[in-house]
Amino acid sequence: xxxxxxxxxxxxxxxxxxxxxxxxxxxxxxxxxxxxxxxxxxxxxxxxxxxxxxxxxxxxxxxxxxxxxxxxxxxxxxxxxxxxxxxxxxxxxxxxxxxxxxxxxxxxxxxxxxxxxxxxxxxxxx
Amino acid sequence: xxxxxxxxxxxxxxxxxxxxxxxxxxxxxxxxxxxxxxxxxxxxxxxxxxxxxxxxxxxxxxxxxxxxxxxxxxxxxxxxxxxxxxxxxxxxxxxxxxxxxxxxxxxxxxxxxxxxxxxxxxxxxxxxxxxxxxxxxxxxxxxxxxxxxxxxxxxxxxxxxxxxxxxxxxxxxxxxxxxxxxxxxxxxxxxxxxxxxxxxxxxxxxxxxxxxxxxxxxxxxxxxxxxxxxxxxxxxxxxxxxxxxxxxxxxxxxxxxxxxxxxxxxxxxxxxxxxxxxxxxxxxxxxxxxxxxxxxxxxxxxxxxxxxxxxxxxxxxxxxxxxxxxxxxxxxxxxxxxxxxxxxxxxxxxxxxxxxxx
Numbered sequence: 119x120x121x122x123x124x125x126x127x128x129x130x131x132x133x134x135x136x137x138x139x140x141x142x143x144x145x146x147x148x149x150x151x152x153x154x155x156x157x158x159x160x161x162x163x164x165x166x167x168x169x170x171x172x173x174x175x176x177x178x179x180x181x182x183x184x185x186x187x188x189x190x191x192x193x194x195x196x197x198x199x200x201x202x203x204x205x206x207x208x209x210x211x212x213x214x215x216x217x218x219x220x221x222x223x224x225x226x227x228x229x230x231x232x233x234x235x236x237x238x239x240x241x242x243x244x
Numbered sequence: 245x246x247x248x249x250x251x252x253x254x255x256x257x258x259x260x261x262x263x264x265x266x267x268x269x270x271x272x273x274x275x276x277x278x279x280x281x282x283x284x285x286x287x288x289x290x291x292x293x294x295x296x297x298x299x300x301x302x303x304x305x306x307x308x309x310x311x312x313x314x315x316x317x318x319x320x321x322x323x324x325x326x327x328x329x330x331x332x333x334x335x336x337x338x339x340x341x342x343x344x345x346x347x348x349x350x351x352x353x354x355x356x357x358x359x360x361x362x363x364x365x366x367x368x369x370x371x372x373x374x375x376x377x378x379x380x381x382x383x384x385x386x387x388x389x390x391x392x393x394x395x396x397x398x399x400x401x402x403x404x405x406x407x408x409x410x411x412x413x414x415x416x417x418x419x420x421x422x423x424x425x426x427x428x429x430x431x432x433x434x435x436x437x438x439x440x441x442x443x444x445x446x447x448x449x450x451x452x453x454x455x456x457x458x459x460x461x462x463x464x465x466x467x468x469x470x471x472x473x474x475x476x477x478x479x480x481x482x483x484x485x486x487x488x489x490x491x492x493x494x495x496x497x498x499x500x501x502x503x504x505x506x507x508x509x510x511x512x513x514x515x516x517x518x519x520x521x522x523x524x525x526x527x528x529x530x531x532x533x534x535x536x537x538x539x540x541x542x543x544x545x546x547x548x549x550x551x552x553x554x555x556x557x558x559x560x561x562x563x564x565x566x567x568x569x570x571x572x573x574x575x576x577x578x579x580x581x582x583x584x585x586x587x588x589x590x591x592x593x594x595x596x597x598x599x600x601x602x
Contacts, residue, residue, distance in 0.1 A: 136373070173299075
């Protein structure tokens, strides 16, 4: 009986264990894996992330210099962030906000600067 | 008369289907059927490259995900001849044991709910939250932590993080005391479970039972004794009980939560004393060959078999799950019991149909 009373009193005093989301905004822990972002200035559109993504959530068009991310296929495994040779990907500590439609995210890179050694001066395919 | 039981049933926690042959209220025979949640995961593993498969096999089970990725990585490391850093081995033990604790907590809560002890269910899952918070703190996610890599672990923990893990573990350990006491001492739970689904050690061995179902018959069988990952450096003594019934299985799982906490206490000082790298980069693809790994999941022995023919794709990935191994024992246990006892019997083997059907 005393044990039960102790548990009851503790429960009254301690409040709920679960997070009171969305009333109380979620404070993410450091290193939490959330929404994927591209730092487009660093990206060379090498397709390493798209080739390795286990869920097929990424598409990269090397010629058009576009990076397309389907957040609804992402499994938050962090693999793309780890293997990106240019550190162009990062994960925000919070997940994506709820949405009414399943939209993809597309980032387009600036046209590449023509290499002087090649000397072609060809227009970029962007 | 034959009564179909499951896969959708209010008292079932997993989509298992059984055809119960009954006379009055007594079950005379049982025929299980599978395949309701089959996802073709093993076939998919042949279509993804061996690095991507780590994330795929991790999703075989939603409760002990880390141990699945560990089993796969151990098999691949054997195939590739990769030496894993000792620190990564210890971190693997840590996440593995955290998964075991939260899995057993989940089961204890379901058991409390099944016997109608709802407040105990809430107290148990409250404690589970703390363990899930530890997963999130150390790995960034609560359930599917994605920390295992072929060649080590994805993250390292600094001294400050280890202190926080230890502090949370202190709290989790003290909170487990009252819950454990209630499970052990409550007359209602004992009346429902003592003598239910009793099997002998010989029967369990003959039926190929694994994990807590086997250990509850007195057999000290535990794959962690093989010393995979960092277990070879730790003191692991299998938790056994002699009863062979559902109550003995409960006592084994209660003991294993304590055991996992004790293993974490062994691992944390070693992690403090031994800094070092946690991941060895693996650049080559596996050559032709096959490998097998055996790891201890919360439900018993989990086996991964991997066959490669060279190149990025694997020829075959076979997963042998403990629930599948325990089903013959379940089929043996059910006849002779009343229909009302069947849900508790099914629960007593801690079934994971998601693993079993993949």
